Amino acid sequence: MGKQFTIRQAKAADETAVRACAEDAYQQYVAVLGEYLPPMAADFASLIASGFVHVAVGAQAEVVGYVVFFHRDDHVFLENVAVRSNATGRGIGKGLIMFCEREARLSGAGSVKLYTNEKMTENLLIYPHLGYREIERKTEDGFHRVFFEKPL
Numbered sequence: 001m002g003k004q005f006t007i008r009q010a011k012a013a014d015e016t017a018v019r020a021c022a023e024d025a026y027q028q029y030v031a032v033l034g035e036y037l038p039p040m041a042a043d044f045a046s047l048i049a050s051g052f053v054h055v056a057v058g059a060q061a062e063v064v065g066y067v068v069f070f071h072r073d074d075h076v077f078l079e080n081v082a083v084r085s086n087a088t089g090r091g092i093g094k095g096l097i098m099f100c101e102r103e104a105r106l107s108g109a110g111s112v113k114l115y116t117n118e119k120m121t122e123n124l125l126i127y128p129h130l131g132y133r134e135i136e137r138k139t140e141d142g143f144h145r146v147f148f149e150k151p152l
Helices: 012-033 044-049 092-107 121-129
Strands: 006-009 053-057 063-072 075-083 111-117 133-140 143-151
Touching (some): 012 044, 012 053, 063 092, 075 092, 092 111, 121 143
Antiparallel strands (some): 006 053, 133 143
16 A cells, blocks of 8 residues: 655645644643643644644645654754544654655754653654664653654
8 A cells, every 4th residue: 555645845724734633643642641732732823934844644635644843953853743643553653754854864964853751652662663762851841851863
């Protein structure tokens, strides 16, 4: 079965769909963490206007996932990646991360860095599987975060 999604730069008209995707994807963690997560309240209009958001769109041109990344010093920071709950398990998240890495490589960045919450245990398994290594753990803004890096 071939890839059932394409990735493109987000447009202003995608803001509502991107926000809905974030709320859908992160809702499962609200109970675990006891509060909303920052990606659920992101300023997507400004992130999209800055060119930091790319969306995965399905066969019906619907937004099924998105990734937010941007340059920070000598690396690209992968701020957020999310996939709608009804679209998981199809390689969309991995595709979005690989897209970010490809763009980072093309731009000359030395690595991709990201963090996740320590209670998002599946992420702690996924990122090393994709070649990321844990570099630090610390508490920021009340969240216990695990930081990862992947040299390019």
